[in-house]
Amino acid sequence: MRITYVRDMSSKNPAKRNKKVRIAIFASGRGSNAQSIYQYSLQKDSHFKVAAIISNKANAGVLSFAKRKKIASQFFGRNAFYNSETVIDYLRKSKIDMVVLAGFLWLVPDNIIKVFPKKILNIHPALLPNYGGKGMYGHHVHKAVHTSGDIKSGMTIHFVNNRYDEGQMIFQSQCLIKDGATPEDIASSVLNLEHHFYPQVIDGVASRLV
Numbered sequence: 545m546r547i548t549y550v551r552d553m554s555s556k557n558p559a560k561r562n563k564k565v566r567i568a569i570f571a572s573g574r575g576s577n578a579q580s581i582y583q584y585s586l587q588k589d590s591h592f593k594v595a596a597i598i599s600n601k602a603n604a605g606v607l608s609f610a611k612r613k614k615i616a617s618q619f620f621g622r623n624a625f626y627n628s629e630t631v632i633d634y635l636r637k638s639k640i641d642m643v644v645l646a647g648f649l650w651l652v653p654d655n656i657i658k659v660f661p662k663k664i665l666n667i668h669p670a671l672l673p674n675y676g677g678k679g680m681y682g683h684h685v686h687k688a689v690h691t692s693g694d695i696k697s698g699m700t701i702h703f704v705n706n707r708y709d710e711g712q713m714i715f716q717s718q719c720l721i722k723d724g725a726t727p728e729d730i731a732s733s734v735l736n737l738e739h740h741f742y743p744q745v746i747d748g749v750a751s752r753l754v
């Protein structure tokens with residue numbers, strides 16, 4: 545499946561806009577995508593602002609990044625996510641319009657999905673519907689692609705529903721796997737695509753909400 549992304553520039557004169565879409569990034573790890581998304585958001589004509597970073601890992605690198613950049617950030621454990629309204633309350637209080645998953649390893653609970661219909665994005669480091677589902681994350685994905693002998697990999701950006709990696713696809717981008725490439729080489733090519741395209745796709749979706 546090949547999807548072409550068209551940036552919607554209609555009536556998006558920044559001078560006429562007085563509001564940026566407030567996004568919350570959910571991440572479990574180092575947060576290299578969170579960093580590229582944040583960097584993109586600083587552009588004057590971007591349609592979104594990183595208003596909060598949330599992690600389910602108290603010592604995640606992404607939380608240190610948030611602190612360095614003075615972005616509001618918060619750790620929430622399993623109970624807060626799955627047995628309470630704590631996360632939703634935090635998102636409401638922070639006036640969040642849209643949620644962006646960037647290496648977030650838990651399933652988003654139904655109550656959050658209901659509050660943000662078609663407003664939660666995820667990125668997956670493979671060409672879905674292949675190499676997705678529970679347990680398919682990080683190096684597991686790249687190892688599986690490597691073992692399969694496929695000649696290409698890539699990344700997929702999709703809306704989030706209550707099943708792993710199954711929400712409606714928005715964008716895919718591919719890279720060729722060279723002969724002799726290791727799973728680490730594949731991971732690095734895919735990550736480059738992620739850093740390049742994820743912020744732009746977020747901006748495109750945000751532009752529809754402004």
Ligand code: GRF
Binds near residue numbers: 576646
């Ligand atoms: C990325 O490869 C993303 O596709 C996947 O998890 C990884 C997160 O990396 N969902 P980082 O924490 O953004 O560096």
